[in-house]
Amino acid sequence: MSWRLLSALILALAGGMAQAADGKAIYDGNCAACHQPDGAGAVGLAPPLAGTLGKRVATPVGRQYVPAVVVTGMAGKLVSKGITYTGIMPSWAQFSDEELAAVVNYVLSQFNAAELPAGHQPYTAEVFAKLRANKPSGQELKAWRAESE
Ligand code: HEC
Numbered sequence: 001m002s003w004r005l006l007s008a009l010i011l012a013l014a015g016g017m018a019q020a021a022d023g024k025a026i027y028d029g030n031c032a033a034c035h036q037p038d039g040a041g042a043v044g045l046a047p048p049l050a051g052t053l054g055k056r057v058a059t060p061v062g063r064q065y066v067p068a069v070v071v072t073g074m075a076g077k078l079v080s081k082g083i084t085y086t087g088i089m090p091s092w093a094q095f096s097d098e099e100l101a102a103v104v105n106y107v108l109s110q111f112n113a114a115e116l117p118a119g120h121q122p123y124t125a126e127v128f129a130k131l132r133a134n135k136p137s138g139q140e141l142k143a144w145r146a147e148s149e
Contacts, residue, residue, distance in 0.1 A: 023106030039111035047080035049107050054115025062148030067104050071131045097125035
């Protein structure tokens with residue numbers, strides 16, 4: 001193997017690892033306080049992200065809903081696993097498209113692996129760029145969530 005090829009491989013590996021590490025770091029530093037480190041959520045504070053999102057992303061509208069939530073933020077009444085939440089989640093649009101993709105992919109692969117649809121593709125930064133350019137309203141999000149139930 002040539003040195004050039006070897007260094008390209010090492011760079012690609014390091015890049016992949018950095019991305020995986022970012023998702024966890026962003027989650028632990030920004031999401032875990034409310035959704036808990038294991039994604040279980042906390043009654044009265046934030047709904048679970050574990051075991052609840054895999055089935056949603058199996059539908060086209062749910063595939064759009066999950067990344068849109070972090071771009072727009074969310075507030076108002078939300079029922080998850082029979083429990084009603086009325087908290088407020090800010091928008092996370094201060095993160096780059098790559099960072100948002102990393103954190104959502106982390107939540108899906110770490111906390112929802114068992115329910116992900118066959119052939120599930122991780123989100124790319126491009127999805128977030130598109131949502132950012134055409135930010136769904138809070139009402140749209142609630143409608144998409146209901147449709148992906
Ligand atoms: C301040 C507490 C708080 C933080 C921090 C927070 N969330 Fe939330 N999150 C909420 C609340 C509250 C809701 C429900 C909003 C509602 O009632 O409409 C929610 C909803 C969600 C949903 C939709 C869940 C569903 O069942 O439809 C996702 C996905 C989500 N958050 C992801 C994240 C991610 C990723 C982060 C970190 C980047 C994060 N949240 C940080 C409070 C928080």
